[in-house]
Amino acid sequence: MMLIAGTVPIKGMPLAVGRVVREGEALAIDSQRIPCTQGTGAMISAALATTAYLGLEAPRAVIVGDVGEGRGSRELYRYLVDNVAGLSPQVLALHYWLPDMSQTRQLCEAVEGCKERPVIIADAASMYSAKAAGVAEGFDIFTPDATEIAFLADPNATHPAYIARHLFESDVDRVPELARAACENHGAAKLLLVKGAVDYVIKDGDVLATVAEPSMPALEAIGGTGDTVTGLVAALTYAELEPQEAAIIAARANRMAGKYAQATPATKVKDIIAQFPSVFKDYLCQWSNVCYIGGDGKDGRS
Amino acid sequence: MVLFTDVQHAMVTEKALKSAGYLVRLVAPPPELRKGCDLAVEINLVEKPGIERLLNDRGLAYIGIDPIKIATAPLLSVVKVTDFGDWIMVKAGNMKITCEKASGVIVNVSGGGCPDIPYLHAELIDRRISEVPRPKDIGFTLCALNLDRAFDECLTLRLGEDEA
Structure with a gap:
C-alpha cells in the first residue's frame, strides 16, 4: 500500500482515510472531496495518475482540513503515530502540515513498529519538520527546491524563513555544494531530488544525475508543480523502481507534462496533471522499461 | 523578546x-x-x-x-524578481507569487509547505493584487509571512495600474 498524508485547505474538514478515487476534476477520499490544486491535492493527483496508468492499486490517503491554525495537523500527526504500524505501508509520502518537531520524532519512532520499514518520502513542511527535528537521515527521499536545499544545508535554520542570506542568494550551480553540506549537517534524506532550472538527483552528497530538458522555466511559477514531482516519485517508488530511477523519471515526466500543456506562468497545475497519461504513454517505457501492456489494466516490466 | x-x-x-x-x-x-x-x-x-x-x-x-x-x-528579507514577459514572479524565501503585468491579476502562488499556503493559493488566485487581503492578515505561518514579503514587493511594482 502507498499511504499519502497531508493537510488540505478546507476549514474544519474532518480527518478522512481511504482509497483515492477521481471524481471529475476533484478527488474523493472516504466521503470527502478535495480539489486537485496546489498542495496535497496536486501530489495525490499525480500519484493517482501514475498508479492508474500502471494498473497499480490507487494510493490510500489520510487528509484533514487545516488552513494554518494547526488543529488539523495535530490530528494528522496523532492518527499517523497511532496507526502507521498497523497499516504498514510500503511507501509513506508525507506532505503539507504545520511543522512540529516533537510530533515528527514521535512519528519516526512509530514507523519502527511497521512490519517492514516503508520507503519514506517527504516534501513541503513534513520535510521542514524532519530536518528541524534532526531525523532527516531516517527518511529515504526529500524533494526540495533550490531554496529548500539551502534550508537543509543551514545547520541553524528550523524553517526556510530563517535560512542564512548567503545560502539563499546562491545560484543553481551551488546545488551540489549545498546538498553536500546538508548531508554533512545531517539535514538530508538518503536521496535528494532538488527541483529547479536543473533538477539534481543526489545520494549521500554525490550527484547521480541531472535533468534539464525539456527546459520549462515557467514551471517554477506554477503552484503545485513541485507537489506533482513528489507524487510521481512516490508512485514510481511504489511501482518498485529504485528511488534514484523514480526521481529521474519523475523529473523528466513533470517537465514533459509542462511542455505538452504548453505551460506559461499562468497555467494551473491541473492542466499539467492532465498531461501525465500522454507523457507516460509516449515515454515511460523508453525511460524505465516499465511498459504498459494494455487490455487488462496491468503493468509489466519488459 | x-x-x-x-x-x-x-x-x-x-x-x-x-x-x-x-x-x-x-x-x-x-x-x-x-x-x-x-x-x-x-x-x-x-x-x-x-x-x-x-x-x-x-x-x-x-x-x-x-x-x-x-x-x-x-527573518530572511531578500526578494528576487523574475521577468517572464507578460508576467512577473517575485520570490521571497521559499515563496513565490506571479502576476500578470498588464492586469495585476495574481496567476499563481508557488513554493512553501505550511498548511495555509494552499488556502492562500485558493484565496488569491485569479484576483487583482490590489483587491485581495494581504497574506499576513489571513495566513498563520512563516510561509505566509514570506509570501507577504513577495506580495509587498509586487505592490511596489504597481502592476495593472494602467488597466485599472
Whole structure:
C-alpha cells in the first residue's frame, strides 16, 4: 500500500482515510472531496495518475482540513503515530502540515513498529519538520527546491524563513555544494531530488544525475508543480523502481507534462496533471522499461 | 523578546506595536523554544512596561516577555524578481507569487509547505493584487509571512495600474 498524508485547505474538514478515487476534476477520499490544486491535492493527483496508468492499486490517503491554525495537523500527526504500524505501508509520502518537531520524532519512532520499514518520502513542511527535528537521515527521499536545499544545508535554520542570506542568494550551480553540506549537517534524506532550472538527483552528497530538458522555466511559477514531482516519485517508488530511477523519471515526466500543456506562468497545475497519461504513454517505457501492456489494466516490466 | 504560541499572534502583535510607534522586528525565538514554525517579536526591553500594557489592553495573546538577547535569528528579507514577459514572479524565501503585468491579476502562488499556503493559493488566485487581503492578515505561518514579503514587493511594482 502507498499511504499519502497531508493537510488540505478546507476549514474544519474532518480527518478522512481511504482509497483515492477521481471524481471529475476533484478527488474523493472516504466521503470527502478535495480539489486537485496546489498542495496535497496536486501530489495525490499525480500519484493517482501514475498508479492508474500502471494498473497499480490507487494510493490510500489520510487528509484533514487545516488552513494554518494547526488543529488539523495535530490530528494528522496523532492518527499517523497511532496507526502507521498497523497499516504498514510500503511507501509513506508525507506532505503539507504545520511543522512540529516533537510530533515528527514521535512519528519516526512509530514507523519502527511497521512490519517492514516503508520507503519514506517527504516534501513541503513534513520535510521542514524532519530536518528541524534532526531525523532527516531516517527518511529515504526529500524533494526540495533550490531554496529548500539551502534550508537543509543551514545547520541553524528550523524553517526556510530563517535560512542564512548567503545560502539563499546562491545560484543553481551551488546545488551540489549545498546538498553536500546538508548531508554533512545531517539535514538530508538518503536521496535528494532538488527541483529547479536543473533538477539534481543526489545520494549521500554525490550527484547521480541531472535533468534539464525539456527546459520549462515557467514551471517554477506554477503552484503545485513541485507537489506533482513528489507524487510521481512516490508512485514510481511504489511501482518498485529504485528511488534514484523514480526521481529521474519523475523529473523528466513533470517537465514533459509542462511542455505538452504548453505551460506559461499562468497555467494551473491541473492542466499539467492532465498531461501525465500522454507523457507516460509516449515515454515511460523508453525511460524505465516499465511498459504498459494494455487490455487488462496491468503493468509489466519488459 | 515577546514570545507567542503561534506565528499569527506574533504577526498581529508586530503590526499593533508598529502602529503604536514602537521599533520592533520579527525574529526566530532561541532554538530551545522552537517547535517548528515559530516567530517572536524583538523589542527594546526598556519599553517592556508600555508594550505589556498595550498588549493586555488590546487582548493580544502572548506567552511572556523575556530578556533574551542571544541565539535569535532574523527573518530572511531578500526578494528576487523574475521577468517572464507578460508576467512577473517575485520570490521571497521559499515563496513565490506571479502576476500578470498588464492586469495585476495574481496567476499563481508557488513554493512553501505550511498548511495555509494552499488556502492562500485558493484565496488569491485569479484576483487583482490590489483587491485581495494581504497574506499576513489571513495566513498563520512563516510561509505566509514570506509570501507577504513577495506580495509587498509586487505592490511596489504597481502592476495593472494602467488597466485599472
